[in-house]
Amino acid sequence: MSEVEEGRAVVAVRGGSAHGPAHLVLTASVARRYYLDGRSKVEIAEEFALSRFKVARLLDDARSSGLVRIEIGHPGVIDVELSARLMETLGLQHCVVTDTPDDHPASLREHLGAAAAELLTELVTPDDVLGLSWARSVSAMATALQRLATVPVIQLTGALTRPGVDDSSIEVVRDVARVAGGPAYFFYAPMAVPDAATAQALRRQPEVARAFSRIGSVTRAVAGVGAWAPEQSTLYDATSEAERHELGRLGVTAEISGVLVDADGTPVASDLTERMIGITAEQMRAVPEVIAIVYGTAKVKAVLAAVRGGLVDSLVTHSTLAEALIREAGS
Structure with missing residues (x-):
């Protein structure tokens, strides 16, 4: 598992997808670019030679499968x-x-x-x-x-x-x-x-x-x-x-x-x-x-x-x- 904290969002990318390893690697790579590197969907689509709609579906899959977990926190003492x-x-x-x-x-x-x-x-x-x-x-x-x-x-x-x-x-x-x-x-x-x-x-x-x-x-x-x-x-x-x-x-x-x-x-x-x-x-x-x-x-x-x-x-x-x-x- 890899985690990074940027302001209020903590994002973890981890294994556990029901798809094959190639799909898993692609989905994880797209998720990393989007959530951790702050790249736009257009930029990611160009990098991986995918359509923007395919990138959007991969990001949805990453969230729904648990491959990506987003936790909302707060840097201060407020719960x-x-x-x-x-x-x-x-x-x-x-x-x-x-x-x-x-x-x-x-x-x-x-x-x-x-x-x-x-x-x-x-x-x-x-x-x-x-x-x-x-x-x-x-x-x-x-x-x-x-x-x-x-x-x-x-x-x-x-x-x-x-x-x-x-x-x-x-x-x-x-x-x-x-x-x-x-x-x-x-x-x-x-x-x-x-x-x-x-x-x-x-x-x-x-x-x-x-x-x-x-x-x-x-x-x-x-x-x-x-x-x-x-x-x-x-x-x-x-x-x-x-x-x-x-x-x-x-x-x-x-x-x-x-x-x-x-x-x-x-x-x-x-x-x-x-x-x-x-x-x-x-x-x-x-x-x-x-x-x-x-x-x-x-x-x-x-x-x-x-x-x-x-x-x-x-x-x-x-x-x-x-x-x-x-x-x-x-x-």
């Missing part, structure tokens, strides 16, 4: 095949799966942030309006982002400061807007407040109302997905034990930008919902594309809930979680 499988399995708009070890969460988050930054750079056009929710993965994306079309950037959730977290949704919006060179719509308010009356008053504040009035214009958004479990959601860790228990009793499985949903993706109404400062489930579903950056196999059911509920349309994740999602979706 192209797994990305396509997950996208098809979950019916996603876009999907990027990185082949990154998941034994170091900080490193994994950094790799996913870089992959999400590349995806956003590719997808966002000057006609878009970008919305950002806070999550550590979204913060990693903002750090990795080097260029972006000139678009408005809108804060979708209030700030949630926790131990070990050195930035907030405000800084993330500012950083991305600085790269994009467009206007930034941000506000100083927490993600959750003690009571519904305070939440209503804060939503009427000029800077909050200014940002929220533009949520309906958002065409692409980036968010994280949290599982309703310890250390799997920053919001979960910020709530009281009584609240966690009550929301668990109500069937909360996932949290996406402060929106609480059950295993089927149905929003769960609660006292906490009334106290949130951020995008609603209806508003999130109305965004044409919500890209979620997610890591950790503990979030399998949470991710599926977010997709089922129409709150997430595209994913940036890693191979271990992608394979687990495909298995769980299949079962």
Whole structure:
């Protein structure tokens, strides 16, 4: 067997044809010229004194008989095949799966942030309006982002400061807007407040109302997905034990930008919902594309809930979680 790697294509020419040796040698020679040497069918026809149609038939025979095998790969850390499988399995708009070890969460988050930054750079056009929710993965994306079309950037959730977290949704919006060179719509308010009356008053504040009035214009958004479990959601860790228990009793499985949903993706109404400062489930579903950056196999059911509920349309994740999602979706 002879192999050569040129960019994304690996071509192997090997024995095993059902034809006689002369035909085998001719077919292999034609295949080598075409796939490995980059010769045109016309050039090959002239060299071997064949018609172009004969060359085409030999190339077809080489592929169908297994004499030539073409494998599509990728020079980077993106698992192209797994990305396509997950996208098809979950019916996603876009999907990027990185082949990154998941034994170091900080490193994994950094790799996913870089992959999400590349995806956003590719997808966002000057006609878009970008919305950002806070999550550590979204913060990693903002750090990795080097260029972006000139678009408005809108804060979708209030700030949630926790131990070990050195930035907030405000800084993330500012950083991305600085790269994009467009206007930034941000506000100083927490993600959750003690009571519904305070939440209503804060939503009427000029800077909050200014940002929220533009949520309906958002065409692409980036968010994280949290599982309703310890250390799997920053919001979960910020709530009281009584609240966690009550929301668990109500069937909360996932949290996406402060929106609480059950295993089927149905929003769960609660006292906490009334106290949130951020995008609603209806508003999130109305965004044409919500890209979620997610890591950790503990979030399998949470991710599926977010997709089922129409709150997430595209994913940036890693191979271990992608394979687990495909298995769980299949079962």
